[in-house]
Amino acid sequence: xxxxxxxxxxxxxxxxxxxxxxxxxxxxxxxxxxxxxxxxxxxxxxxxxxxxxxxxxxxxxxxxxxxxxxxxxxxxxxxxxxxxxxxxxxxxxxxxxxxxxxxxxxxxxxxxxxxxxxxxxxxxxxxxxxxxxxxxxxxxxxxxxxxxxxxxxxxxxxxxxxxxxxxxxxxxxxxxxxxxxxxxxxxxxxxxxxxxxxxxxxxxxxx
Amino acid sequence: xxxxxxxxxxxxxxxxxxxxxxxxxxxxxxxxxxxxxxxxxxxxxxxxxxxxxxxxxxxxxxxxxxxxxxxxxxxxxxxxxxxxxxxxxxxxxxxxxxxxxxxxxxxxxxxxxxxxxxxxxxxxxxxxxxxxxxxxxxxxxxxxxxxxxxxxxxxxxxxxxxxxxxxxxxxxxxxxxxxxxxxxxxxxxxxxxxxxxxxxxxxxxxxxxxxxxxxxxxxxxxxxxxxxxxxxxxxxxxxxxxxxxx
Numbered sequence: 491x492x493x494x495x496x497x498x499x500x501x502x503x504x505x506x507x508x509x510x511x512x513x514x515x516x517x518x519x520x521x522x523x524x525x526x527x528x529x530x531x532x533x534x535x536x537x538x539x540x541x542x543x544x545x546x547x548x549x550x551x552x553x554x555x556x557x558x559x560x561x562x563x564x565x566x567x568x569x570x571x572x573x574x575x576x577x578x579x580x581x582x583x584x585x586x587x588x589x590x591x592x593x594x595x596x597x598x599x600x601x602x603x604x605x606x607x608x609x610x611x612x613x614x615x616x617x618x619x620x621x622x623x624x625x626x627x628x629x630x631x632x633x634x635x636x637x638x639x640x641x642x643x644x645x646x647x648x649x650x651x652x653x654x655x656x657x658x659x660x661x662x663x664x665x666x667x668x669x670x671x672x673x674x675x676x677x678x679x680x681x682x683x684x685x686x687x688x689x690x691x692x693x694x695x696x697x
Numbered sequence: 698x699x700x701x702x703x704x705x706x707x708x709x710x711x712x713x714x715x716x717x718x719x720x721x722x723x724x725x726x727x728x729x730x731x732x733x734x735x736x737x738x739x740x741x742x743x744x745x746x747x748x749x750x751x752x753x754x755x756x757x758x759x760x761x762x763x764x765x766x767x768x769x770x771x772x773x774x775x776x777x778x779x780x781x782x783x784x785x786x787x788x789x790x791x792x793x794x795x796x797x798x799x800x801x802x803x804x805x806x807x808x809x810x811x812x813x814x815x816x817x818x819x820x821x822x823x824x825x826x827x828x829x830x831x832x833x834x835x836x837x838x839x840x841x842x843x844x845x846x847x848x849x850x851x852x853x854x855x856x857x858x859x860x861x862x863x864x865x866x867x868x869x870x871x872x873x874x875x876x877x878x879x880x881x882x883x884x885x886x887x888x889x890x891x892x893x894x895x896x897x898x899x900x901x902x903x904x905x906x907x908x909x910x911x912x913x914x915x916x917x918x919x920x921x922x923x924x925x926x927x928x929x930x931x932x933x934x935x936x937x938x939x940x941x942x943x
Binding site: 510567598636639 | 710715718728736749787812826870
């Protein structure tokens with residue numbers, strides 16, 4: 491076993507620039523027909539996917555309060571049982587009708603993003619048996635963002651689980667926890683806004 | 698694709714010395730889009746070491762060929778025909794199979810096919826400007842495309858982007874997610890680009906410069922550039938934070 495297994499260096503990040511939609515969600519850039527007319531990650535659930543259907547909408551705001559219209563947002567989450575549809579999932583058989591990953595553009599006119607997915611099951615925290623509150627991992631890239639930003643969305647109805655959650659409890663500034671919890675609009679419908687800078691700046695993670 | 702053996706460790710921590718800081722004022726767009734507060738370090742748990750699986754069936758046969766994937770029958774885009782190829786590895790020099798690589802770029806006149814790009818350089822009816830592929834067994838990937846042109850952009854009064862191709866990389870772990878840009882060996886605009894210069898470590902900029910590779914050039918047809926890609930690597934020790942043990 492090598493003592494220093496790190497031989498190479500990760501490539502430096504560069505901003506996604508103003509035209510990330512061309513590469514990741516080309517229909518939003520105006521390339522209507524390429525890739526068969528759709529983008530990867532556009533549809534997270536089918537009729538066989540197990541779990542409670544939810545939808546999430548929101549905007550990403552810059553430091554002046556302006557929604558950004560040239561970004562992409564990606565979700566990564568466990569299935570309804572708390573299993574990941576990943577090669578590295580060794581705890582059980584995940585739902586084969588749920589990839590667990592989604593990608594959407596922020597709309598070029600309004601800045602709004604929208605996902606239809608399911609509510610994830612709970613997963614353990616690091617090496618413990620302690621369960622985390624249900625959450626969805628989120629990654630954001632756009633012009634002006636020099637290194638993609640990781641955050642999480644938690645669920646407002648999970649009051650008890652959120653109160654015990656090891657990650658939420660780890661935040662020094664408990665007055666920022668609310669930036670990670672979605673707003674309930676109606677049953678299964680959530681709003682989750684992301685604030686890049688300034689008042690109510692969203693908590694971003696180094697993972 | 699078959700399951701891997703049980704995962705080893707979490708990913709090596711990011712080396713923030715080589716990444717651009719969030720706030721890099723010479724690149725003006727970063728000023729209001731940079732978080733001011735510190736990132737909260739939470740380490741790698743299950744949701745960070747796992748990531749989605751992409752299959753070759755998700756992609757079309759010409760998705761990695763930008764010369765063909767938007768052109769009309771028997772037509773070709775205008776510009777220098779190039780192959781961009783290389784190997785996707787992790788920091789332990791292991792080739793990464795099954796990773797999704799997506800690229801996008803301007804055409805040979807420096808114009809993007811995007812409803813918001815109003816640059817005077819003309820659109821090319823036979824060039825879309827995006828491609829994607831999934832890495833092969835040893836992490837190998839390749840694209841065929843047209844060398845993108847440089848173009849001016851609104852930042853300083855007279856800022857120009859060097860020729861570049863945007864790369865979005867998706868390794869097996871969600872915490873490896875990375876977007877970056879590839880530049881071309883010998884381009885004099887690299888040194889004076891405010892976006893390139895957001896990278897604080899000048900030696901690290903070299904990692905983003907593709908080398909002309911005459912050996913893989915197709916004579917009388919297409920030049921080749923080699924660009925190797927590296928994503929975060931993983932620890933591999935006995936004592937890891939794994940719920941089921943090692």
